[in-house]
Amino acid sequence: MSEHFFAPCPRGLESALAAELTRLGAAQVSPVESGVGFQGDWPLCYRVNLWSRLASRVLWRIAHGPYQSEEEVYRLARAVDWPSYFDVDQTFAVSTVARRCPLKSLNFVTLRIKDAVCDRFRDTRGRRPNVDTARPAVRLAAFLDATHLTLYLDTSGEALFKRGWRKSKGEAPLKENLAAGILHLTGWQPGVPLLDPMCGSGTFLMEAALMALHIAPGLGRGFAFERLENFDAQAWARLRREAEAECRPRQQLPLWGSDSDAAAVRHARRNFAEAGLAPVVALERKDVLELEAPAAEGVLVTNPPYGERIGDLATLAEFYPRLGSVLKQRFAGWRVFIFTADTRLPGLMRLKPARRTPLYNGPLACRLYEFPMVAGSHRRQR
Numbered sequence: 001m002s003e004h005f006f007a008p009c010p011r012g013l014e015s016a017l018a019a020e021l022t023r024l025g026a027a028q029v030s031p032v033e034s035g036v037g038f039q040g041d042w043p044l045c046y047r048v049n050l051w052s053r054l055a056s057r058v059l060w061r062i063a064h065g066p067y068q069s070e071e072e073v074y075r076l077a078r079a080v081d082w083p084s085y086f087d088v089d090q091t092f093a094v095s096t097v098a099r100r101c102p103l104k105s106l107n108f109v110t111l112r113i114k115d116a117v118c119d120r121f122r123d124t125r126g127r128r129p130n131v132d133t134a135r136p137a138v139r140l141a142a143f144l145d146a147t148h149l150t151l152y153l154d155t156s157g158e159a160l161f162k163r164g165w166r167k168s169k170g171e172a173p174l175k176e177n178l179a180a181g182i183l184h185l186t187g188w189q190p191g192v193p194l195l196d197p198m199c200g201s202g203t204f205l206m207e208a209a210l211m212a213l214h215i216a217p218g219l220g221r222g223f224a225f226e227r228l229e230n231f232d233a234q235a236w237a238r239l240r241r242e243a244e245a246e247c248r249p250r251q252q253l254p255l256w257g258s259d260s261d262a263a264a265v266r267h268a269r270r271n272f273a274e275a276g277l278a279p280v281v282a283l284e285r286k287d288v289l290e291l292e293a294p295a296a297e298g299v300l301v302t303n304p305p306y307g308e309r310i311g312d313l314a315t316l317a318e319f320y321p322r323l324g325s326v327l328k329q330r331f332a333g334w335r336v337f338i339f340t341a342d343t344r345l346p347g348l349m350r351l352k353p354a355r356r357t358p359l360y361n362g363p364l365a366c367r368l369y370e371f372p373m374v375a376g377s378h379r380r381q382r
Contacts, residue, residue, distance in 0.1 A: 002027065005045060006152065007055035008035035012359035013181040017054040024048055043235050045155055045225065050218040050243060053180035053207065055160050059141055059152035067149045070103060070112050076149055077116035077142075081124075085153060085229055088125045091132035092117065093139055100146040113142055113151075137227050157224030164221035165206065165275040174303050174339075176217070178361060179203040182368055183211070185357055186299050186337045191254070193298030195334075197288040199257035202268030202281070204301055209272075209280050212253050216243040220275075250279055256294045258286040289326055297333035304340055317348055324349030327373055336371040345369065 005026075009017045014031040021029050024047055026038035036055075040048075048058050062085070065076045086092065094117070096110045103109055117140070118128035139154035161177040183204065188194055190212035196204045210217055219240070225231060259265050265285045272278045282294075327336055328351075338345060341364050346353050355370040 002039045002041060003045070004037070004039055004061040005048075005155075006035055006037050006059045006061065007048065007052065007057065008059070009054050009056055010034075010175070010178045010181060010360055012357065013054050013178070013184075016181055016184050017052075020052060020054050021048065024051055042225075042230070042232055043239065046223075046232075046236050046239050049156055049160065049223050049225065050216050050239060052160060052177075053211070053217050054177050054184070056177060057154055057156040057160055060155050061150060061152055063149075063151040065149060066147055067144070068102075068147075070109060073103075073109055073142075073144075073149055074112040074116045077113045077151060078120050080116075080120065080151065082117050082120045083124045086129075086138045086227065087229070088121050088127060088129050090137035090227060091130050091135075093131060093133045093136035094142060095139065096142045096144070098144040101144040102146065103144070109144065110142070113140070137224075139224065153224075153228070155223065155225040155228070157222065157227075160218065162221070163210075163217050166201065166203075166271055173201050174203045174361070176203055176207060178359070180207040180211075180217075182301060182337070182339055182359070183207055185368055186301055186335070186370075188299045188301070193254040193256075193295040195256045195294060195298060195300045196302050197258050197286075197291050197300065198302045198304050199259050199268055199283070200261075200264050200303070200305065202257055202271050202283070204303075205255050205257045205268070205281050205283075206271060206275065206277070208255055209253060209277050212255075213248045213250065213277075213280070214246050215248075216246075219243055219247075250277060252282075253280045254295065254298070255281040257281060257283045258288070258291065260285065260287040289322055291326070291330070293331050293334060299335050299337065300327075300331060301337040302339070304338065304342075304345075316342070317344075320345055320348035321350060324351050327351070327371065331373045334373045336373055338369045338371070339366060340369070341366045343367065346371075 011034050014036060018029050018031040018036045021036055021038050025044050026040050028039040030037040045058055063080050067073050094110050094113050096106050098106055121128045141152040141154055143150045161175045163176055194208050262285050265283055268283050272281055346369055351371045353369040354372050357368040359366050359368055
């Protein structure tokens with residue numbers, strides 16, 4: 001039986017996620033801002049949770065209807081047969097998101113949905129489940145637009161970008177699904193040399209390694225759908241066995257990472273070691289301005305730690321021109337991609353981007369700049 005699902009994702013990756021869901025077998029794929037709706041059966045839901053590199057979660061739609069007041073929200077939520085979805089001994093939590101919602105308090109709306117769930121359990125089971133906002137067994141998501149309420153059950157649990165491999169974060173790590181989406185936008189493919197010269201804890205390199213070795217990003221973690229009443233353990237076990245059989249042998253790959261911060265390199269090495277992938281990537285402590293290209297051509301992708309480890313705005317204004325010179329002099333033949341919120345970067349580097357793709361790192365508006373490197377200056381080339 002086909003069910004309705006919604007997969008949120010970082011803003012700017014909706015089209016890429018829609019294509020990924022289609023490859024995984026989803027039907028009626030419909031991208032909207034910050035996510036993609038789709039339809040499919042439960043094995044598809046399991047497969048998306050296991051294999052999606054771009055989704056943040058997979059939400060299962062269980063109710064949808066019009067509302068005009070908090071009491072109508074309560075009645076719609078209470079009409080759902082919650083005990084058929086999860087057990088009274090499991091804790092739950094409700095999160096609410098709204099756009100153009102006419103109601104005054106989202107906190108009150110959330111409270112009324114919690115009341116509706118508990119009242120339905122009390123009517124059916126004689127007692128109510130407990131609420132745990134920190135680590136609930138079951139997460140409910142409510143979305144309100146100007147006229148309608150949609151209720152979802154979260155089939156993922158922890159966000160899907162939490163792959164389970166990151167043991168050492170360092171400063172302000174990039175979310176894994178955003179890093180995977182950026183790699184997709186660069187056009188990088190396994191086997192193509194990849195370098196991150198300001199790698200931090202190694203997120204770009206880890207996502208590339210998982211892709212190259214065909215390791216499902218969710219293979220090392222659990223999911224909330226395993227705690228739902230309709231969980232099909234046999235179907236899930238079969239999907240996991242198939243994913244494990246598709247993993248390729250761990251071997252050295254053309255992946256290079258470096259960072260001037262010794263602590264960042266330690267974080268990256270620990271993460272690869274914990275994931276059992278230490279042999280696949282070359283990591284070193286080195287200043288980006290001292291680097292040489294490790295291959296004749298390839299893809300360089302990085303998220304400069306603007307204002308974090310490099311320094312203040314004045315320091316960056318001095319750093320960026322030097323970085324531009326290094327790229328022009330030493331990386332001819334490479335395609336360079338820089339993900340940043342600092343819109344001064346192309347001008348200060350004295351490079352004209354071939355493409356600038358708007359993306360969001362959480363609420364922060366960013367750009368992915370593409371610079372094809374050629375020998376000498378772009379002006380002389382033209």
